[in-house]
Structure formats: C-alpha cells, structure tokens
Amino acid sequence: MKTYNLPDEKGHFGMFGGRYIPETLMQAVLELEEAYSEAKREPEFQAEIQRLLKEYVGRETPLFLAENLTRHSGGAKIFLKREDLNHTGAHKINNTIGQALLAVRMGKRKIVAETGAGQHGVATATVCALLNLDCIVFMGEEDIKRQALNVFRMELLGAKVVGVNSGSATLKDAVNEALRYWVANVDDTHYLLGSVMGPHPFPMMVRDFQSIIGKETKEQFLQAEGKLPEAIVACIGGGSNAMGMFYPFVENEEVKLFGVEAAGEGVQTPCHAASLTKGKPGILHGSLMYLLQNEDGQIQEAHSISAGLDYPGVGPEHSYLKDIGRVNYRSITDGEALDAFQLLAKLEGIIPALESAHAVAYAIQLATQMNETENIIVCLSGRGDKDVDTVRNKLKGAE
Amino acid sequence: MNRLEKKLNELKISGLKAFVPYIMAGDGGIEVLNERILLLEKFGATAIEIGIPFSDPVADGPTIQQAGIRSLENGTTLSKVIKELEKFRDEISIPIILMTYMNPIFAYGIEKFVQDINNAGVDGCIIPDLPIEEEELISHLLDTADIELIRLVTMATPRERIERIAKLGKGFLYTVTVKGITGTRNGYGAEIADFLKMVKDISPIPVLAGFGISTRDQVDQFSSYCDGVIVGSKIVELFANNDLSQIEELITPIQIMNKIM
Numbered sequence: 326m327k328t329y330n331l332p333d334e335k336g337h338f339g340m341f342g343g344r345y346i347p348e349t350l351m352q353a354v355l356e357l358e359e360a361y362s363e364a365k366r367e368p369e370f371q372a373e374i375q376r377l378l379k380e381y382v383g384r385e386t387p388l389f390l391a392e393n394l395t396r397h398s399g400g401a402k403i404f405l406k407r408e409d410l411n412h413t414g415a416h417k418i419n420n421t422i423g424q425a426l427l428a429v430r431m432g433k434r435k436i437v438a439e440t441g442a443g444q445h446g447v448a449t450a451t452v453c454a455l456l457n458l459d460c461i462v463f464m465g466e467e468d469i470k471r472q473a474l475n476v477f478r479m480e481l482l483g484a485k486v487v488g489v490n491s492g493s494a495t496l497k498d499a500v501n502e503a504l505r506y507w508v509a510n511v512d513d514t515h516y517l518l519g520s521v522m523g524p525h526p527f528p529m530m531v532r533d534f535q536s537i538i539g540k541e542t543k544e545q546f547l548q549a550e551g552k553l554p555e556a557i558v559a560c561i562g563g564g565s566n567a568m569g570m571f572y573p574f575v576e577n578e579e580v581k582l583f584g585v586e587a588a589g590e591g592v593q594t595p596c597h598a599a600s601l602t603k604g605k606p607g608i609l610h611g612s613l614m615y616l617l618q619n620e621d622g623q624i625q626e627a628h629s630i631s632a633g634l635d636y637p638g639v640g641p642e643h644s645y646l647k648d649i650g651r652v653n654y655r656s657i658t659d660g661e662a663l664d665a666f667q668l669l670a671k672l673e674g675i676i677p678a679l680e681s682a683h684a685v686a687y688a689i690q691l692a693t694q695m696n697e698t699e700n701i702i703v704c705l706s707g708r709g710d711k712d713v714d715t716v717r718n719k720l721k722g723a724e
Numbered sequence: 725m726n727r728l729e730k731k732l733n734e735l736k737i738s739g740l741k742a743f744v745p746y747i748m749a750g751d752g753g754i755e756v757l758n759e760r761i762l763l764l765e766k767f768g769a770t771a772i773e774i775g776i777p778f779s780d781p782v783a784d785g786p787t788i789q790q791a792g793i794r795s796l797e798n799g800t801t802l803s804k805v806i807k808e809l810e811k812f813r814d815e816i817s818i819p820i821i822l823m824t825y826m827n828p829i830f831a832y833g834i835e836k837f838v839q840d841i842n843n844a845g846v847d848g849c850i851i852p853d854l855p856i857e858e859e860e861l862i863s864h865l866l867d868t869a870d871i872e873l874i875r876l877v878t879m880a881t882p883r884e885r886i887e888r889i890a891k892l893g894k895g896f897l898y899t900v901t902v903k904g905i906t907g908t909r910n911g912y913g914a915e916i917a918d919f920l921k922m923v924k925d926i927s928p929i930p931v932l933a934g935f936g937i938s939t940r941d942q943v944d945q946f947s948s949y950c951d952g953v954i955v956g957s958k959i960v961e962l963f964a965n966n967d968l969s970q971i972e973e974l975i976t977p978i979q980i981m982n983k984i985m
C-alpha cells in the first residue's frame with residue numbers, strides 16, 4: 326500500500342468523515358483542530374502524555390501469549406494485548422488523558438462527555454479528578470440500569486452523571502444530549518468524545534491518542550517474534566480501540582486486520598449493532614459514516630449485550646477502510662461473546678469486557694482457519710468486572 | 725427571481741418586517757399540513773418553514789424533539805411531505821422553506837431530493853447540520869434549481885466568519901440569537917441587540933433572527949434590530965395545544981409595525 330495519509334485537511338476519509346454540525350459548534354471545532362495540531366508538534370505536550378500514560382495509567386501494557394486458548398482453539402497462536410490492565414480497566418483512558426491535557430492547554434476547565442458502558446465516563450471522570458476539571462457525563466437511562474456500578478464510580482470520582490431518556494436511552498442519545506449541552510456551553514467547555522467518531526478533528530485525534538496500542542504491539546511482537554503478526558482482531562463500538570490498534574499496521578498490507586462488530590441476536594434479526602455489515606452510509610453526530618437506518622434516513626436503535634458496542638454508527642475511518650477493503654469487518658452474536666467471556670476466564674484466568682469478548686470469539690474462529698506457525702493478536706480492550714452482573718443474569722436466565 | 729428572495733426584497737424596500745413561523749410537518753397528521761400553512765398565511769406570515777422530523781435532531785430543544793417524535797409516530801417521511809406539498813402548492817402564495825437535517829436528504833438521494841422539492845415548489849432549504857465547509861454536497865444543485873440554501877450564523881460565530889457566510893448567503897441570513905438549541909433563551913437585551921446590529925451591518929442580504937423567540941415582546945424587540953423573526957418552538961407548542969388565537973397574537977406586533985411603516 327502506498328503511504329496512508331488521512332484524513333485530508335477538511336477531515337475527510339474519502340467520502341466519509343467531515344464536520345456535519347450546527348454552526349454554533351463550528352468555531353469550537355476549528356479552534357480544537359488548531360490547538361491539537363499545535364500541541365501535537367510540541368515535545369512538552371507529548372512528554373506530559375507519555376509521563377501520565379506510564380506513571381498513572383501503567384503503560385506499557387503486556388502482550389501475552391494465551392497458550393491455553395491457543396491449544397483449545399487449535400491453529401494460529403493467539404496473543405492478547407492487555408489493555409484491560411490499564412488504570413480504570415480499559416483502553417478508554419489513553420484518549421481521555423490526551424484530550425483532557427489538550428483542554429487544559431486551551432484554557433477549558435469544564436468537560437462534558439457521553440458514555441455507553443460507562444467505561445469512557447469513568448475514564449473521563451478519573452482524568453478530570455486528576456487534573457481538577459469539572460466533569461458532566463451524559464448516559465442513557467437504559468445504560469444507567471445496565472451499568473449501575475460505573476455510575477457510582479463516576480460519582481465517587483466527582484463527576485455529575487445526567488440520565489438521558491430520549492430515543493433508545495442508550496449511547497446514541499447520550500451523544501445527542503452531550504452535543505446539545507456543548508452547543509449551549511461551548512465557550513468554556515470541551516467535549517471529550519470517547520471514540521473515533523464525531524466531527525473532525527475527533528476521529529483523527531482519538532485515533533492518534535489510541536495509536537499507542539498499535540505502536541507498542543508492533544514493537545513488542547517484533548521483539549518477541551522478529552516479524553509482524555499475520556492477523557489482528559479488535560472489537561468495534563465506535564471503533565477507537567480497533568483504530569488505535571490498526572493504525573500503525575495499515576500500511577503493512579501483509580497483516581490482515583479484522584474489526585468485530587456486535588451481531589446481537591443475529592444480523593438477520595433487527596436486534597444487532599453491526600453498522601458496517603448491515604448499515605448504509607449516512608450522517609449522524611457530525612460525521613458521514615456507515616449507519617443503521619431505515620430507508621427514510623431515520624436512525625435505528627442498536628442492540629448488543631455489551632453496552633459499549635451498542636451504537637448505530639461506526640467511525641468514518643473504519644467506513645473508509647471497509648470500502649477500500651483494507652480491513653475485514655465481521656460480527657459476533659451475544660451468545661458467542663458470552664461463550665468467549667467464560668472461556669477466557671476459565672482458560673487464562675482473564676475476565677474480559679463483554680466488548681472485548683467479541684474480539685476473542687472471532688479470534689478463536691479465525692485461529693482454526695490458520696496454521697500453527699501463524700499469529701493472531703487480539704486487542705483485549707477492557708476487563709470484565711463491570712459485566713459480571715449482566716453475565717450472571719444472562720446465565721441464570723438461560724438455565 | 726426566486727420567490728423567497730423577491731418577497732424579502734419587497735418587504736425590505738418598503739421597510740416592512742418579516743415573520744416566518746416554523747411548523748413540524750406531520751405533527752397532528754400530514755392531513756393538517758395544508759390547512760396550517762394556509763392559516764399562517766392568513767395571519768400574515770411572510771414565508772413558512774416546514775420541519776422534516778428526524779430521529780436525532782441535535783440542534784433542537786424538547787418542544788421540537790417531541791413534535792418530531794409525534795410526527796414520526798404518525799408515519800411522516802420526507803417523501804410524503806414532498807408529495808403533499810406538490811399536491812397543494814398552488815393554493816399557497818407565500819414562499820416555502822424546508823428545514824431538515826442532512827441524513828433524511830442523504831437517504832432520499834441528494835439529486836432526487838433537489839429535483840423533487842423543485843417540482844413541489846419549495847423555495848428554500850435550511851439544513852442545520854450542514855456548515856459551509858460541507859455544503860458543496862448540495863449547494864451547487866440547489867443553485868441550479870434556484871432554491872435558496874439559507875445559511876446560519878450564531879453568537880459563537882466570529883466576525884470574519886459571519887462575513888464569509890453572509891457573502892455566500894442566499895435568501896436571508898438566519899441569525900441564531902441564543903447560545904444553544906431551539907426553544908431556549910439564555911441571553912437578553914444589549915448583547916443580542918449589538919449582535920444583531922453587527923450582523924445587519926455585515927450582511928448584504930436580509931437578516932432574520934431565530935431560536936428561542938416566544939413572546940410578543942421578543943417578536944417586537946428582535947424585529948426592530950433586523951429584518952424579521954422566525955418563531956419555531958412556540959408555534960409548534962401552540963399548534964399542539966390547538967391555541968390558534970395565540971398564534972395570531974404572536975404575529976400581531978409585526979402587523980402593527982408594518983401598518984405604521
């Protein structure tokens with residue numbers, strides 16, 4: 326592949342991306358873009374991010390050969406990139422550290438964020454506590470029920486959690502409310518978006534902050550095996566852990582990249598969150614991307630057992646990478662994810678987030694189609710403590 | 725010349741003010757769209773803004789969100805609204821402006837949308853999630869069809885950007901007089917007056933103030949600084965409560981002002 330250098334200066338990845346937002350937000354988004362491009366080139370800013378990632382988050386995270394899982398699957402070796410070992414238990418904090426430091430640089434001491442599973446909300450509240458910033462988090466009422474512990478965590482960390490009742494009362498509606506809040510408070514507030522979505526520069530900036538995952542992985546694997554892996558697998562909600570993992574490998578065409586969406590009850594049913602598999606290009610939350618929508622362009626509700634994948638869109642860069650065929654997008658059902666969740670716990674002593682369990686489930690399928698000299702790396706985006714209740718209830722219900 | 729441009733120019737030349745009400749198409753059923761437009765025309769509306777419901781209206785406050793939900797529950801689609809307009813456009817003499825988020829247009833097909841609204845006699849379009857940076861997606865097609873793309877400026881838009889937007893502007897410059905979504909009001913008095921006067925100074929086309937205008941006093945006050953007002957949430961609410969006399973009341977100050985002129 327020739328050099329990959331996207332987005333363009335207007336934030337487009339081919340036809341995808343852009344800035345489809347109300348005029349009230351344009352100035353803020355333009356200022357953010359300028360502030361980010363300045364900060365990016367400044368060694369002190371980068372050094373401060375690196376320091377916090379090391380000393381506060383605990384990076385670098387290990388790359389672990391899951392021997393038991395490999396033996397069980399039969400086929401390619403499966404490695405786990407342990408983002409679950411980050412402070413707060415997921416990859417989300419890689420992004421919140423970067424954006425919060427940028428907000429401080431811009432003189433904005435108030436932060437608004439959306440959250441689905443609550444992981445991004447917790448990661449945002451955590452960094453706001455550390456940097457002494459005001460924090461308000463919008464969260465769908467449905468998710469508040471599913472992820473009650475994370476709500477309490479955010480409150481412990483000093484954030485204000487605001488329930489959202491509109492629409493499906495999940496992540497998409499939390500984004501709507503966070504955007505409305507930002508429109509009204511744009512002077513002193515930074516919107517700390519949690520994934521590679523939204524208007525430019527968010528998809529690019531969040532990708533850059535998350536790219537630490539792929540950079541470390543590349544070095545670690547090269548060091549251990551002296552080559553690049555044959556395949557990489559990551560789950561896709563908005564797409565941030567996947568983009569962070571994939572980005573440093575995009576030009577290495579010999580590395581196959583697999584993004585795993587939530588198939589919910591099955592992509593042939595109306596209850597799934599497989600935007601790339603079943604959606605059509607459309608415009609939501611500031612960006613042109615693949616979207617679950619009806620033929621009139623009304624956004625449809627997404628369904629997944631995992632709150633963090635429950636989003637009807639997917640980042641514009643993934644939309645582009647699908648269309649050019651660089652990344653393969655697959656989907657995994659609730660049931661398959663539940664199986665992988667338990668399997669990884671039993672075989673490796675690692676309880677993965679339900680989101681990450683989707684990636685694990687697909688990696689197991691993929692491993693069986695590959696041979697023993699080949700290697701798969703799974704981005705284990707988070708740990709599963711937050712999901713233990715959900716899984717217990719599901720398993721009880723199934724008995 | 726485009727009907728909307730013509731109408732606003734006529735008002736401007738005679739020093740009269742514009743009153744543009746917003747209604748949500750399909751709220752109360754698609755059947756009442758025609759009669760509501762005719763009623764507003766009778767009350768003295770200069771033009772009418774017709775909202776297309778969208779599942780995720782990020783620029784709108786609770787009143788218009790709820791109206792959109794009711795409309796979607798009634799089965800309203802962009803295509804039904806266009807067909808309805810086409811049916812009775814001849815009965816209406818004032819200009820019609822469609823206000824829709826980008827995704828329903830995108831799903832409909834941008835070229836087909838422009839072609840069909842042209843056939844239905846639509847005079848202008850407001851797309852609240854389409855800033856000038858992205859407008860190429862549709863602006864050249866609207867230009868060719870002589871349908872005016874109404875640009876917005878807000879209190880968060882810096883002066884140089886207002887100048888750029890005003891220069892591109894067609895029909896009128898939609899000036900958002902709140903920092904926030906529709907139906908809210910968080911600023912009064914001097915700040916808004918100064919802002920509207922500045923936009924007036926800059927803009928080569930008529931300037932209309934909108935967002936959060938809900939009382940007779942505000943209609944009166946805001947229209948004195950610019951070329952007229954757009955009233956959305958309040959009209960939507962009054963229609964939902966079937967309070968037609970209040971709607972007439974809202975338009976009155978403009979009528980009075982126009983009589984004095």
Ligand SMILES: Cc1ncc(COP(=O)(O)O)c(C=O)c1O
Nearest residue numbers: 444562563564565566633706707
């Ligand atoms: C552990 C974990 N993985 C993945 C995701 C999905 O987000 P993304 O696709 O942006 O990585 C989430 C979102 O909450 C999450 O908590």
